[in-house]
Amino acid sequence: MTLEEKISALSEEYRDHIRPELEVLRAYISRLQSGDYTPEDLRALQQLAHMQSGSAGSFGYEQLAEAAKATDVAMIQGLAIPDLVQRLKAWETALNATLA
């Protein structure tokens, strides 16, 4: 198997790996919109954003990486929740498109 084939297979496996994260992300959006969230939720959400921003682009999913990075940066900067939710929705859209 060539490197290109290995990376292609790994990219497909990565996409399957992050598939459940769409529902996780939607649950976070719902919690933030309702105000029913904890500091631990925010920490876990940022961890998710950080991981996807670092890895998705390496597997060719640049738009997803950018959307996740925008969320990660917003959370580092302490963006207000309503604005953060907009970033999360953009991330959700990118993730949905990646998984389609």
Place this chain on the structure above:
Amino acid sequence: MQPFPQSPQRNYIRNLDRLSVLIADDDPFVGRLITAILQDSGIYNVHSVKDGEEAFNLLKERSFDLAILDIHMPFVNGIALSAQIRALDRLQRRRTGIIIMTTHCDATLVPFVRANEVDQLCLKPLARANLIQRIMSALSPRNQSQREPEPDTELNALWI
């Protein structure tokens, strides 16, 4: 993908198949991607671990020629690991090449990176050619004697 570059840099490093590399990243897919790239380049002695604590414990048992570390990891981050590697290097009179991977250009990293003599900064997402170039530079004699780290292109502004 292009084959492994036959540049003069490659002459710095003999016996690629004997090089030992530690990869520490909490995303296992990143570890697998780097491992695949290294193996394709003839570097087979690769250990990939999932967090800083595992890397820390492994470093107490054995040394590596090169460490590729994510900056953000649970328990022990890449900068703290770099400090550990340099402390062990001083004891063992050796010098490990260190590459730190980061997602963000963050100027606050600079003093920590310099203090721990990190050789190369590599911005994620990873591109094969860039990663190989960083590895060659980190292992070159120039970097073994010159302690000033080289940033990724997009990080250049941080080092002025």
